[in-house]
Structures are given as structure tokens and as C-alpha cells.
Amino acid sequence: xxxxxxxxxxxxxxxxxxxxxxxxxxxxxxxTPRWNIAPMQDAGIVVLDREDRVIRPATWGLVNWWxxxxxxxxxxxxxxxxxxxxxxxxxxxxxxxxxxxPADGFFEWTGDKKxxxxxxxxxxxxxxxxxxxxxxxxxxxxxxxxTTTFTILTTSPNELVAHIHDRMPVILPDEDAMxxxxxxxxxxxxxxxxxxxxxxxxxxxxxxxxxxxSVANDDPACLEEEDPETQGALI
Numbered sequence: 001x002x003x004x005x006x007x008x009x010x011x012x013x014x015x016x017x018x019x020x021x022x023x024x025x026x027x028x029x030x031x032t033p034r035w036n037i038a039p040m041q042d043a044g045i046v047v048l049d050r051e052d053r054v055i056r057p058a059t060w061g062l063v064n065w066w067x068x069x070x071x072x073x074x075x076x077x078x079x080x081x082x083x084x085x086x087x088x089x090x091x092x093x094x095x096x097x098x099x100x101x102p103a104d105g106f107f108e109w110t111g112d113k114k115x116x117x118x119x120x121x122x123x124x125x126x127x128x129x130x131x132x133x134x135x136x137x138x139x140x141x142x143x144x145x146x147t148t149t150f151t152i153l154t155t156s157p158n159e160l161v162a163h164i165h166d167r168m169p170v171i172l173p174d175e176d177a178m179x180x181x182x183x184x185x186x187x188x189x190x191x192x193x194x195x196x197x198x199x200x201x202x203x204x205x206x207x208x209x210x211x212x213x214s215v216a217n218d219d220p221a222c223l224e225e226e227d228p229e230t231q232g233a234l235i
Contacts, residue, residue: 001078002152002169005106008033018128019046021053029055035222038215039077045150046100048182062151065138081153081195093134100130108165118212121203132170158197171198
């Protein structure tokens with residue numbers, strides 16, 4: 001699964017460039033570096049607006065048009081790619097509302113609940129990349145404005161992540177993959193072909209401080225490296 005992720009890059013123009021978003025289409029998004037993005041929090045997603053890509057704010061945890069409130073959103077932060085085309089909470093969005101979720105890393109944990117050890121998976125040079133996502137825009141009863149929410153697809157792990165967890169987020173590793181995911185008339189078979197583990201060499205991993213275990217913490221200290229001996233024993 002993917003239960004926390006990061007977007008620490010400070011330069012929003014650089015983020016936009018990696019994701020193919022024209023700089024003039026950043027008006028709806030106020031970028032703030034994030035070191036510990038958690039479910040039910042706001043983040044940015046990239047969607048198609050006619051011919052252009054645009055980054056818009058959205059809340060992590062998919063809410064559908066038939067939902068009466070947000071209570072189920074926490075259970076829908078991830079969608080299994082193997083069943084996304086048929087699972088009721090996700091199938092409509094898979095057909096019609098696919099998005100990119102900007103990130104530069106994600107966390108997974110090992111150990112029991114009392115001694116959870118977090119690992120940060122990221123590009124070797126901490127480059128920005130995109131998760132494959134789905135989104136929905138609905139107006140809930142009692143709320144004055146529509147809300148945009150999203151989920152992140154998951155797949156089986158590559159060799160690196162498999163040491164820690166049996167799932168990993170679907171990463172779209174280049175422009176061709178991002179364009180194919182956003183293509184409105186994409187064939188379902190081509191979309192499923194994108195939902196594979198990223199190459200083993202695409203990411204690196206390091207043990208980080210348990211500070212990241214709390215959603216209240218969202219600062220550079222979350223990525224401080226843990227004892228190298230701990231890391232070496234697990235990866």
C-alpha cells in the first residue's frame with residue numbers, strides 16, 4: 001500500500017516541468033514542500049483540462065458521488081490495480097478520471113506496532129515523479145462547495161520494496177507513461193500494462209527517524225537518516 005508520501009521539492013516550476021504542466025496553469029495550486037503527506041490531507045493532482053495539464057488541490061481519500069459524507073474516504077486512499085476496473089468505488093474513475101499524483105518519495109514500515117521502523121523510498125537524486133491516481137469531484141450533502149478527492153493505485157512490489165512490504169504504489173516513471181495514463185481514450189489493456197512495479201533501480205531506500213510515524217510531524221526532520229546498522233540489517 002501507500003500510506004504516506006512526500007513532495008519536498010521547493011521549486012514549483014521544476015515540479016510543473018517534470019509533470020508537463022504549463023507554468024501558466026499553476027494558478028489553482030499553491031505549492032508548499034511536504035515531508036509527510038498523510039491520508040485525509042490535501043495534496044496536488046495533475047488532471048487534463050482540455051489539451052493542457054493542470055495541477056489542482058485535492059484531498060487524499062476517494063469520495064464518490066453516492067457517498068453522503070467523507071467517512072469512507074480513509075478506506076479508499078489506495079486502489080488495487082488488479083481489481084480497479086471492476087471494484088465499485090474505483091471503476092468509474094478508472095474509466096473517466098485518471099490523474100497524476102506528484103511525489104518525490106513514499107514511506108513503508110517494518111516491525112510491530114510498538115516499534116514501527118519507517119523507510120523512505122525515493123529517487124537517487126530526490127527527483128520528482130508521479131503516482132498513478134484516480135480522482136472524483138462531488139458535492140456532499142451539507143457542504144457549500146464541491147470537493148475533489150483522489151486515490152493512489154498500488155501493485156505488487158519490486159525487489160527493493162519487497163523487503164519491507166508486499167505492495168507498492170504504481171509509479172509512472174517517464175513522460176510516455178504519464179501521457180498514456182492521462183489519455184482520455186486509453187484502452188483498459190494499455191492502462192493495466194502501466195500498473196506494474198517500477199524497475200528495481202528506479203528507487204533507493206533508507207531508514208528514517210520514527211518522527212514520521214506521527215501525522216502531526218511534517219518537516220525536514222522527518223527524513224533524518226536512522227542508524228545505518230538498522231538500515232543495513234533490513235535492506
